[in-house]
Amino acid sequence: MGRRVGIVGVGQTHHAAHRLDASGMELIAEAVTRAFDDAQITRDEIDAIVIGNMDHFENINYVDMWALEGLGAFMKPVFKVTTGGTTGTTIAACAFYSVASGLFDRVLAVGWEKNSESDTQAAVATCANPVLERDPFAGAIGPLATEYSMYMKAYGATEEDAALVAVRDRNNALNNPYAHNRMKVTVEDVMNSPMLSYPIKFLDMCPRSDGACAVIFASEEYAKKMCPRPAWVHASVVRHDYTHFGDLEWQWMPSLERASAEAYKKAGITNPLKEFDVAELYLPASTTGVKWMDSLWFCERGEAPKLIRKGVFNMDGELPVNPSGGVIATNPIGATGLIRVGEAAWQIMGRARDRQVPNVKKALVTGFGGCSWSDVIILGADLP
Amino acid sequence: MERKVAIVSHVQTKHSSDIGMPRERMLFNLVKELHNKVGITRHDVDSYVLCSNDFEAGRTISTVFEDTPVGAYMKDETKVEMDGIMALIYATMRILSGQFDTALVVANSLGGSQFRPFLIMEYQLDPTFDRQVGLINELNAGAFQARSYMDKYGLDEWFLDAISARLLRNGAINPYALRSKDDATPEYVASSEYYYEPLRKLHCYPFSDGACAVLLACGEKAKELCEKPVWIKGFSNSLETCRLGERELYTSPSTKQAAEKAYKAAGISDPANEIDVAEISAKFAHQEPIICESLGLFPEGSAEDVAKNDLAEITGKMPISPSGGGICTYVFSAAGLINVAQCCQQLTGEAGDAQVPNAKIALAHGQDGFCAQHNSVVILSSEEG
Known part of the structure; x- marks a missing residue:
């Protein structure tokens, strides 16, 4: 039944709004070179390469073919996978x-x-239905604003609850030298920032970044030789919801509920809040950092605001979420999910430096994209 | 490989230059047909690998509207954005990993009626150097490649006409083919207009609408689901540089490397004699000999001899593309997967008039990029072995 797989090296660029010093291919090369250094290997030792991004963003079709010089992919098996926001975790799964x-x-x-x-x-x-849904739901903010509005109405969550998440992630980013937005903010700063689409404000929302991330996966035999403490993959699960936004359930997230339930089953997790030591979650807006905690089975539906207010997910809380600063600090879209995987792996490998959570044994990773699509990956310090 | 993976069933559309229905309807009908053929429902499928192209669909995340019609709601679904044969390879790896027992691969494009494949290819050019100069397109790059082969081996255009004529005749006995002519001759092909010398209209692939779905399962499951599973014995893929000037276009080192690995996995030492039939993705007539020679099926530079001696005919020594290949149908994103489906027909004895007698081992090939920059090879067998 398949082989065990461990992560043995991670590299990422210094992300920024405009990396004028580097082309796309150079960004890729920067991340790949750093991953090689982290795993202490060379291009010749790589057997295959998986790459992904969103084609339309840079207007390059078949990016695997163009980027081969940055990837070191010449005369190697290459796979190109892409699924929108979940691209990063799709790459990791592949x-x-x-x-x-x-x-x-x-x-x-x-x-x-x-x-x-x-x-x-x-x-x-362009991913939304052009006749029915492109106007109200165009871009990323519309659907996220809608779902949190409905969550607030159903369960009494507030804008301040989301602001607490924004403060947590943004201040965590101060410890991450790779993060794009590094700024100290308070709840007042977030609440006073310009409204983008009610109830989501400027400091609640993710940026768009230039950047790349590379992660090296190895078989059990190699991982044990290559890395003193590899991050083993315990589960990888994907669930996709209906296509049209109007068909979705808005007060909770069925795809995330089902993906995480299946992943927990595979990894033998029964009490996620207690058993995970750290989580790197794809939270595209601070509002999702409230609402989606329900769907990850950390609490009953509607109970998440209480956990947020208690600081359960802060760096010194029961389950630190996004020590890296998460997606609202850094968002090179095709890399964003993979950065979650890489950061979680570093937490297990003990290489997260200033943002290290002590003694991480189990880490939770999520990816989000498409139309409420959810990917869940579980990493562990022990063999699965 | 500890586990074995087999193809349970496959379906494809009747390919067309305008299929006349929305993509979602085309995929729903196709997958429903497959469900009925095998006698399963969507609940029997664990894993989905879709294959389509954002540029062709004119939509970022092209699969957004595809996953519901194919039945992937709340399933583990992903998308490969390459040739369809790579989606099959990824699906095979998913089953080999032990995480899934079944996988449905669905590839499609509407390159005939919606977005022209030549334009899709424009966006593949390096955005800084090649694209802005505006001198390179898929057609003239193909013409350069044809000329490179002709110059290398001192050939004139006749072999191009002969290859297309054979494929058009094969297309006439393939009910799914878009373009065909049952009495095609080299003279007939030579009477079509030049697109870009030496390539004439009938040396080039037609813009095609279509889709193909293939159901894979692990060995035990495949035997439960069908009488004649087709076994995946080996596969590999490899990538060359995108800088055309740095390549020797008359040969295909990436095909050669992919084939060597696939042959090794399948235990093939003498491909020309052991392989009974091959379906080759040649978007232009000249690519067929270049790829076949790199696969070791014919000697280098032998295109004219192969044509004169009818070696690649269905009745010949090494039948190539009995389906009519890329000259009759080239569904962008699905072409390689369609080749796999055609090989399965051969191995299960369902190929009708195109049947190669006693076909036991088949080779399916898929390609991407300018002058076949990226090549994939899959070896299939009717015997579990």
């Missing part, structure tokens, strides 16, 4: 299956985006 299949021993997973060369919102808007 790399995981490639190694688990027994065909490849060391696989390089790369996600990237150069949003400064793109009209990101215009490109994202």
Whole structure:
């Protein structure tokens, strides 16, 4: 039944709004080189490569073919996968299956985006039905604003609850040298920032960044040789919801509920809040940092605001969420999910430096995208 | 490989230059047909690998509207954005990983009626150097490649006409083919207009609408679900540089490397004799000999001899593309997967007039990019072995 797979190296660029010093290919090369250094290997030791991004953002079709010089992919098996916001975790899943299949021993997973060369919102808007839903739901903010409005009405969550999440993630980013937005903010700052789409304000929302991330997956045999403490993959699960926004359940997130329930089952997790030591979650807006905690089974539906107010997910709380600063600090879209995987792996490997949570044994990773699509990956210090 | 993976069933559309229905309807009908053929419902499928292209669909996340019609609601679904044969390879790896027992692969594009494949390819050019100069497109790059092969081996255009004529005749006995002519001759092909010398209209692929779905399962499950599983014995893929000037276009080192690995996995030492039939993704007539020679099916530079001696005919020594290949139908994103489906027909004895007698081992090939920059090879067998 398949092979065990561990993460043995991670590299990422210094993310920014405009990386004028580097082309897309150079961003990729920067992340790949750093991952090679982290795992202490060379290009020759890579058996296959998985790459992904959002084609329309940089207007490059078949980016695997163009980026091969940055990837070191010449005359290697290459896979290009892409699924919108979940692209980063889709890449990680593909790399995981490639190694688990027994065909490849060391696989390089790369996600990237150069949003400064793109009209990101215009490109994202094309995924909505052009007649029925492109106007109200174009871009990323519309659906997120809708779901939190309904959550507030149903369960009495507030805008301040979301602001608490924004403060947590943004201040965590101060400890992460790779983060794009690094600013000390308070709840007042968030509440006073310009309204984008009620109830989401400027400081609640993710930016669009230039950046890339590379993660190296290895089979059990190699991982044990290559890394003193690999981050083992315990589960990888994907669930996709209906296509039309109007068909979705808005007060909770069925795809995340089902994906996490299945992943917990595979990894033998029964009490996620207690058993996980850290979580790197794809939270595109601070509002989701409230609402989606329900769907990750940390509490009953509607109870998340209480946990947020108690600081359960702060760095010194029961389950630190997004020590890296998360998506509202850094968002090179095709890389964003993979950065979650890489940061969680570093937490397990003990390489997270200033943002290290002590003694991490189990880490939870999520990806979000498409139309409420959810990916859940669980990493652990112990063999699965 | 500890586990074995087999193809349970496959379906494809009747390919067309305008299929006349929305993409979602096309995919729903196709997958429903497959469900009925196998006698399953969507609840029997664990995992989905879709394959389509954002540029062709004119939509970022092209699969957003595809996953519901194919039945992937609340399923583990993903998308490969390459040739469809790579989606099959990824689905195979998902089953080999032990995480899933079944996987449905669905590839489609509406390159005939919606977005022209030549334009899709424009966006593949390097945005800084090649694209802005505006001198390179898929057609003239193809013409350069044809000329490179002709110059290398001192050939004139006749072999291009002969290859297209054979494929058009094959297309006439393939009920799914878009373009065909049952009495096509080299003279007939040579009478079509030049697109870009030496390539004529009938040396180039037609813009096609279509889709293909293939159901994979692990060995035990495949035997439960069908009488004649087709076994996946080996596969590989490889990538060359995107800088055309740095490549020797008359040959295909990436095909060669992918084939070597796939042959090794399948235990094939003498491909020309052991492989009974091959379905090759050649978007232009000249790519067929270049790829077949790199696969080791014919000697280098032998295109004219192969045509003169009818070696690649269905009745020949090494039948190539009995379906009519890329000259009859080239569904962008799905072409390689359609080749797999055609090979399955051969191996299960369902290929009708195109049947190669006693076909036991088949090779399916898929490609992407300018002058076949990226190549994939899958070896299939009717025997579990």
